[in-house]
Amino acid sequence: MTLPSLHDFPLQSTDKLRYGDTDRQGHINNAVFATYLETGRVEMLLTPDNPLAAPGCEFVIAQLVLDFRNEILWPGTVQIGTRVASIGRSSVKLEQAIFQNGRCAATSQSVIVQIDVATRQSTPITDAARQRLAALAITPAGAEAE
Secondary structure: OOOOOHHHOOEEEEEEOOHHHEOOOOEEOHHHHHHHHHHHHHHHHOOOOOOOOOOOEEEEEEEEEEEEOOOOEOOOEEEEEEEEEEEOOOEEEEEEEEEEOOEEEEEEEEEEEEEEOOOOOEOOOOHHHHHHHHOOOOOOOOOOOO
16 A cells, blocks of 8 residues: 555644653653544634534544554654545535654544534535535546546
């Protein structure tokens, strides 16, 4: 499998590595990788002046698949790449990757679902949100468009 490049992702975020996130081996603990992925998702979902969720709704994570590719070493920063793989009626499949110094440390696929806050049931994604999400869907370099 060819690992992605940060340039394969239209949304790019940065997170600072914290000393407290290291483990006994001296690298960033594997559980913290999910926190970095959350940073990328949140920057997509929670733009303060233009949230992606419909009024009275929010997005929740329904699935997370995380493949570790390389270790991450403190100190420094990581870059998180996020792109939309597909858009369903009420869900979005995301592809993400974490990079340190240009090297891919992890790849991930996740599914987020828009739910009604009051009923806790899934609810359709608005057309406006679909347009914004579609702008984050790209074909990786070397891949053929469907």
